[in-house]
Amino acid sequence: MEALSLDDVKPGMKIAKDILSSSGKVLLFSGSYVKASYIDKLRNLGIEKVYIDKNDSFIKIYEDFSIRVEDIFTNAFKSGLIDVECVEAILDALIDIVGEIDFNIILLNRLQKKDFYTYYHSLDVCLYSLAVGKNIEMDDKELRDLGRGALLHDVGKCEVPDDILLKPGKLTDEEFELIKRHTNKGYEILLKTGVYNDSVARIALEHHEKWDGSGYPLGIRDEQISFWARIVTIADIYDALTSDRVYKSKVLPHEAAEYILSNAGLILDPVLTKVFLFAIDVYPVGARVLLSTGEEGIVIDSNRSFPLRPKIKISTTDKIIDLEKHPSVFIKNLI
Numbered sequence: 001m002e003a004l005s006l007d008d009v010k011p012g013m014k015i016a017k018d019i020l021s022s023s024g025k026v027l028l029f030s031g032s033y034v035k036a037s038y039i040d041k042l043r044n045l046g047i048e049k050v051y052i053d054k055n056d057s058f059i060k061i062y063e064d065f066s067i068r069v070e071d072i073f074t075n076a077f078k079s080g081l082i083d084v085e086c087v088e089a090i091l092d093a094l095i096d097i098v099g100e101i102d103f104n105i106i107l108l109n110r111l112q113k114k115d116f117y118t119y120y121h122s123l124d125v126c127l128y129s130l131a132v133g134k135n136i137e138m139d140d141k142e143l144r145d146l147g148r149g150a151l152l153h154d155v156g157k158c159e160v161p162d163d164i165l166l167k168p169g170k171l172t173d174e175e176f177e178l179i180k181r182h183t184n185k186g187y188e189i190l191l192k193t194g195v196y197n198d199s200v201a202r203i204a205l206e207h208h209e210k211w212d213g214s215g216y217p218l219g220i221r222d223e224q225i226s227f228w229a230r231i232v233t234i235a236d237i238y239d240a241l242t243s244d245r246v247y248k249s250k251v252l253p254h255e256a257a258e259y260i261l262s263n264a265g266l267i268l269d270p271v272l273t274k275v276f277l278f279a280i281d282v283y284p285v286g287a288r289v290l291l292s293t294g295e296e297g298i299v300i301d302s303n304r305s306f307p308l309r310p311k312i313k314i315s316t317t318d319k320i321i322d323l324e325k326h327p328s329v330f331i332k333n334l335i
């Protein structure tokens with residue numbers, strides 16, 4: 001445990017001692033993770049120092065988990081089965097923290113180990129999917145099943161050689177066919193493990209299907225694609241866009257969000273796309289943004305119907321712009 005000046009406290013760090021107001025009221029409990037929006041609020045309340053658990057941050061836990069996901073894939077390759085206990089242990093932790101974190105922290109702070117992409121990606125897709133599930137108030141059993149399928153959606157890639165998965169250039173037709181097989185292979189591994197129901201396994205099978213029928217392996221469309229797979233598809237694409245890959249650089253979260261939204265009703269479920277963008281909170285309250293007008297401001301309220309058009313308070317004045325009511329103004333960048 002270490003006392004840090006508030007200026008050195010970063011989102012994702014774990015609080016090691018309750019933070020109290022001057023009247024003794026608990027502002028933040030020990031064990032919670034710092035969000036970007038907390039830092040300004042604590043400063044305004046006159047808090048100068050925060051006790052931080054230096055051995056434990058969300059980013060560190062995440063890196064540890066990526067190694068466990070690698071083990072799950074290795075085991076699946078060797079035995080054709082999932083290490084069920086390991087999956088449950090990861091899920092316990094992810095379900096616990098999904099409401100506590102800023103997703104932008106994952107994207108902006110994690111190590112960009114390109115050869116580890118599949119393992120980080122599995123965790124990201126699981127977290128995003130859980131966030132959607134929580135947002136639509138899935139019950140605990142459904143949420144857990146969605147999390148299981150999301151965490152394991154790409155497990156069929158365990159049989160794709162690294163030189164194809166990590167190939168920087170264009171894939172040959174044969175290589176692409178081999179990659180496409182990870183959907184059927186994942187489905188097969190999940191069913192063979194014997195503890196996952198068909199709905200969970202179908203997440204692996206159908207996560208590359210598209211709303212307009214242009215996906216693979218089945219080419220099914222809209223509601224023919226299972227509800228859970230439609231959630232995971234959105235999470236999968238969003239995470240791929242916001243990650244560095246061997247063959248492309250990442251785009252910023254809000255750029256990926258615009259791309260996702262522009263595909264709502266085309267390749268993605270239109271309703272779930274909006275739920276997704278609201279659930280992952282692309283512009284969290286407290287985020288600093290640059291508007292197309294050149295003004296800088298802070299997000300003060302989110303918008304469920306139009307998740308990319310929150311309310312902004314302009315920094316140098318008391319002016320508030322509700323972007324839903326000003327369609328010609330848009331957020332140009334997060335700053």
Ligand SMILES: [Fe+2]
Binds near residue numbers: 153182
């Ligand atoms: Fe995939």
